[in-house]
Amino acid sequence: MNTNHHQRPGHSRFSRALPLALTALGATLLTGCQQANQTLSIGDMSSGYNREIFWMSVWAIALSIIIFIGVSYALFYTVNKFREDKHDAPPAQFHGNNRLEVILVVVPVIIVVFLSVLTVRSMARLNPTPQNVVNIDILSRQFWWNFAYPEAPAAAGGVVTNGNEIIIPTRQQVALTITSGDVIHGFWAPNIGGQRHALPGTRRTWQVDTDRPGAYQGNCSQLCGASHANMRYKVVALEPERYNTFITAARAYRAPEPAPSSAEARGYTLFMQGKTSTGALSCAACHRVQGTPAAGAAGPDLSFFGTRRTLGAGMWEGERAREMLHEWIKHSPLVKPGSLMPTYDGSEYRVNGKVQKGGVLTDAEIDDVSAYLRSLKLPEEADYWQGTPVIGAQGASAPGESQ
Structure with a gap:
């Protein structure tokens, strides 16, 4: 069933007020998981998933309030009516009061059945995968994400x-x-829908959606190691026309061939071959770049690296990401604890608990590799950051600013 239904007219004022409260609550509960410049929101009504959960929650909250008021009234009424200073006789016993016992059993059963029906209805709407969907495969690793189409x-x-x-x-x-x-990771971008655990050897499918274009914050929601808090990602929602432009350009993309003797050309050689004389490993052994011999799968795909706005799985954004690229290549485990990327300053690093000796690239050579990575850009018309608003931004850099 389609969950992108419109909000009910009779509840428009209420449906605007409660999401604001949920947003504030979400910002409080998720403080440890939010980006410094972007707030997560579990009350974003642009998502059909969130709307469905919202209306189911309204009934649960309403019944909880009614039960709280009813139990509180009964408690205070009983305490007041049967106070010891008002009654000298021993309290009457009502053991075997069948009507009271039936009420105490039947009312909770009715409430539980009602909530169960609402839950099953929401599950029936949200769980089946419709025919006309965009399929995306997610691979989570310590501590990054790969998204394949x-x-x-x-x-x-x-x-x-x-x-x-x-x-x-x-x-x-x-x-x-x-x-x-x-290990087990958790995918959660609250603005676009629910979360799921990523389990080794298991594939799990669910649906998300949003009606509003923009860039949303996502995080790993399962403690997964030293850089769990640094395992972030961005969800960039585009209008269908812009999305189709992106996919078309991405399918046709081939990494540009660097000009001879340029910094990009020198960086390309180092990226593909490394530097055997100093033990510097090739980046192509771990990373894929579309249209080149680089086809590694141990690290994130770098095909559109120059278009991306983030670095280090969302640790840095915009201009800060550009500034940190040199240090990231030089000694990744130093700036991101637990990173398995090799070092290029000769330092030691750990892989699967084993100490490895890193190779050496000079600062100039690292700058050449950086120049090559920044040259890996989609065509301007397919730049998904261009003009895209950052949802929940608080003093964030301007949309479209990239590495």
Whole structure:
């Protein structure tokens, strides 16, 4: 069933007030999981999933209030009526009061059955995957995300994939299928729908959606290691026309060929081959770049790195991400605890508990690799950050600012 139903006219004022309260509550409860410049909201009514859960919750909250008032009234009424200073005789016994016992059993049963029916109805609306959906596969690893579009084969081979930034269309159901490559992780972007755990060896599918274009914050919601709090991602929701433009350009994308003797060309060589004389490993061994020999799967896909606005799975954004790129390449585990990326300053790092010796690249060589990565851009018309509002931003950098 389609959950993108319109809000009920008779409840328009109420349906605007309660989400504001839920947003405030969500911001309080999720303080430890929110980006410094972007607030998460469990009361975002732009999502059909959230609207369905909202109306189910209204009944649960209303019944809870009624029960609280009823029990409180009965308690205070009884205490006041049967106070010891008003009655000298021993209190009357009512053991075997069948009518009272029936009431105490039947009323809770009715309430539980009613709430169960509402829950089953919401599950029936939310759980089945509709026919006309956008399918996206999610791979979670310590401590990053890969988002693949299985229905969008790339001309250069494989399918369209992006690291740490997921692009979805608005006003359409998006079926997410998630798994984990190591430990249990949790995918949750509250503005667009519910959360799911990513389990190793298991694939789980559910639907999310939003009616409002914008960039939303997402986080890992399951404690998964040293950089759990730094395992973030962005959800970029585009109007269907812009989304189709992105997918078309992404399918046709091939990494640009650097100009001879340029910084990008030197960076390309280091990216693909590393530097054997100093033990510096090639980036291509772990990362994929569409349209090049780089086809690694141990790290995030870097095909559109220059278009992305974030770095380090959302640790830094905008201009700050650009500033941190050099340090990120040079010694990733230093700036992000638990990162499995090799070091390029000769420092030691750990992989699966084993100490490894990092290779060495000079600062100039690291700058060349940075220049190559920043050259990996989608065409301007397919830049999904361009003009996209950041939902819940609080003093964030301007939309469209990229690395």
